[in-house]
Amino acid sequence: MNQTMALLYHEVIDDYQESGFQNKDNLAYMHKTDVFRRHVNLVQEIKEKNSKVSYLFTFDDGGISNLKSAQILEEQNLKGYYFITTNRIGTKGFLAKEDIQTLYNSGHRIGSHSHTHPMIFRTLNYKQMLEEWRISKDILEDVLGVEILHCSIPGGDSDQKTYESAHEVGFKFIFDSEPILETRFCQESEILGRFSVKAQTSDEELLKTLNLENIQHLQRTRKIKGTIKKLIFPIHQYLQNKKNES
Template sequence: MTYRALLKRYLWRMTAQLLAKKGPQQRVIIFHDIHAFQETLLRNFLSFLDVSTAIQTTITFDDGFHSSYRAIQALKNRKAIFFVSPEFINRAHTDRWQEFFHYNLLRTEDLRQYELERAVRPASWDDLRTLVKLGHAIGSHTMTHTRLSKIRSQKELEYEIIGSGDLIEDMLQVKVDHFAYPFGDIDSIDERAYKIIKRRYRTCFTGIRGNNIGNENKYTQWRDPIDLGCPIKYQEFLLQGGFDWYYTSQRSRLAALSQ
């Protein structure tokens, strides 16, 4: 074994020992589109979570992709929260979903940048009704998947935040209490948006990593994006708080912003 490999193994073991002292973890996991080749990886990841005693998890899916709907088979008895943007769902049976995907989700005008395939098609309202019947929760991800901090109009903010939840409730006949703001970083939300979110929803989910044990602020629910292509050991490292230190400042700023 090379010196570099030995050093890497030593550092990994030392890090694992330090993380083990941090105690139990309550993590909220973010998925987006699940490609067909990732479905087995998803099952393997969920199997790892099933046997983990130190990590409690909540599964969430953002954006409203049809591939997320298909992934429920891998969830088995787990219940998830699906955050959707109604304007994306409205395009499920039209050709206009591709335009929405590029301009609102990828935020690019280069239509060649991403190979469009089934994984990134929107779910339909009927798909969401099936999710509700199976016991999953549906949350709002704004009306058009916009960056809330860039909106200057109070009326437009209310349309994106309140209007989206009201429309989902009307279409699905189910209470919508959960909200996740698009892009999830500290620069994608501001105090004005938070005030409206707190008027309409019981919880707000971010895209900032962190342990939710001891987090009493329901409007700063930390979440961990997971890349299914990474080794399970690396995913475990993340869910044990391996990179939480990097987001300390963002968590503090967001907690203050949400008050």
């Protein structure tokens, strides 16, 4: 059976202050351009050995550095999946409409990352979820003149109604942040897991992930983190909301 491993990136840039959401925690999601180029090469090497897995490069938030990561992917004839926070379009550090068109016209996929990037998406009520998705989908469809079928969930916290709301507005491919290879379904929409690559992820760890050697470990760690988040939910919520203020 063929499997899909979607890698989750954010900013690929040498000066992190230029792109994306600006807060200390986001430093964990910044990759220097030479590091990202190395990761792309590692993926290419693994791909030759392991043809049963398709590797996808996905990028959240819609920071201006997306143009850089796209260029690095293009050097290797690869395409990325770019998920845009639509209320940031054209603001400092984020892609403008024309940039999104450039990415799309170069063959990259464009999807929604919600309209306002609520940090804990699952705390929204269903109506608010629908609104986040619908506004964002409309804006992107207006910018590109095509139907937008992909989305990724901001903040990484999702639940069943998160998937259902995304499905209801018409997204056929819903990316979350669970380190899962198997495609899940919400009615006929596909739910795809992702493997977050952070600044502190070593080449060795990344190789293990690409070789599917530490999937269970990653899933266990994610589960433990999820349990802790639930236990300290008020604190978790406070910290997450603080991040979004910037």
